[in-house]
Every structure is written in C-alpha cells, then in structure tokens.
Amino acid sequence: MNGDAFDPNCPTRQILDRIGDKWAMLILLVLAQQPRRFNDLRRRIGGISQKMLSQTLKSLERDGLIVRTAFATVPVTVEYRLAPLADGLIGMMGAITAWAEAHLGDIEAARVRYDGARDASAPRDFA
C-alpha cells in the first residue's frame, strides 16, 4: 500500500467527499425505499431547502447515481430513482447506520469523560 489516499485527487477522497455531502447520502437512502418525486423527497428529508435538493439531485444524476425521468403531464411530473451504480453505496450506508446505532453511546460517553476532565484540571499526560 502506498500513500495513495493522501493525494487530494485520489478516488477515495472523491468518494469521501460524496459521502460527506450534507444531503447526498440522505437522498440516496430515501430513494432506496422507492422512487420519489421532487416535493415528496423535499417533505421526507427534514430541513433541506429547495435549492440544496435541486442542486444535490443534479450532482447525483451527473455522477450516474440516480436517474431523473420527467413526464409531460400538466403540471409536469418528475421522478427520481436509484441507478444501479448506487447499490454499493446503499450497502455501505447500511453498515454505517448499523455501526452508528451500535456505537453512538460509546462516543457520547467518551465526550462526557473528555469534557469532564477539563474541569478536574488539564488532561493528565504521562512522563
């Protein structure tokens, strides 16, 4: 193994950016249940603005992770659905969700310990 992951343009960094995107994974997670329309997605994802939904959907479509289909009804109807390429990502989201639920308690406990230690006098170092 080389230092590959530490080049700013490496594959891992790019995917990490996608995963780190504030809304992208949440959208994929909702679409994993079933295809949805724009305002349906909007309602299901708490706190997302119209701008960010539109913007994120576009970038996901560009990356081939979702498919956008517009029907010329009046008014127009648009459906978004997962593309096959997104399957692996959804699988990882499952793992992440499971880990999160299993270990968030540990993390919160660590935070309490850390924050508490600041009062009791600076964190003990070793000699």
Add this chain to the structure above:
Amino acid sequence: MNGDAFDPNCPTRQILDRIGDKWAMLILLVLAQQPRRFNDLRRRIGGISQKMLSQTLKSLERDGLIVRTAFATVPVTVEYRLAPLADGLIGMMGAITAWAEAHLGDIEAARVRYDGARDASAPRDFA
C-alpha cells in the same frame, strides 16, 4: 424501518458528519498504519493546515476514536494512536476505498455523458 435517519439529530446523521469531515477519516487512515506524532501526521496528509490538524485531532480524541499521549521529553513528544472504538470505522473505510477504486471510472464516464448531453440539446425527457 421508520424515518429515523431523517431526523437531524439521529445517530446516522452524526456519524455521517464525522465521516464527511474533510480530514477526520484521512487522519484515522494514517493512524491505522501506525501511531504517529503531530508533525509526522502533518507531513503525511497532503494539504492539511496546522489549525485543522490540531482541531480535528482534538475532536477525534474527544469522541474516543484516538488516544493522545504526551511524553515529557525536551522538547515535548506527543503520540497519537487509534482507540479500539475506531476499528469499525477503519473497516468501513476499507470498503469505501475498495468501492471507490472499483467504480470511480463509472462515475467519471457518467459525468462525461452528462456534460456532453448538455450541448447536444437539453437532456431528453419522456412523454
């Protein structure tokens, strides 16, 4: 399954934020090789500023994901190493890295297709 993942304060969102952090996972990845000192880390992670390294290390320590040990040498020596809690995260990073390397080509191809389609006249919708 309920809509749990769509509450802004749910476990998954919190972990997603951690994973999405621009530097956190990169740091964990480097520390997964072996424990490192501050400036050693700095050199190994391309493009990180002193401020962000310090800040991210502190938050990782607070979350119980890494352990900081200071030795009272002159000048002082500080070593960072992975905490057991980080193991699951490292495992997921492996999966993410593998997926990234396997599918980045597909993503880039999709982008070319998408960007190219913009010229040839707006993206074809269906009736």
Add this chain to the structure above:
DNA sequence: CCGTATCCGCATGGATACTG
C-alpha cells in the same frame, strides 16, 4: 409542480504570528 436566480449571513478553514 418543478425547478432557477439572486441576495446575503455565517461558519469553515487557510495564512500567519506567537508561546510553552
């Protein structure tokens, strides 16, 4: 209904200088 366009506040994060 499905977006795009614009304005703008605010946090993120880099550069730089300084300390134990």
Add this chain to the structure above:
DNA sequence: CAGTATCCATGCGGATACGG
C-alpha cells in the same frame, strides 16, 4: 516539537422571489 491565537477570504447553504 506541538500547539494556540488572530485575522480574514471564500463559499456553503438558507430565504425569498420568480419562471416554465
């Protein structure tokens, strides 16, 4: 060596208004 403190540019992202 291992940070902390400060300043400041940039850009993310929310609110709002408008268009197809």
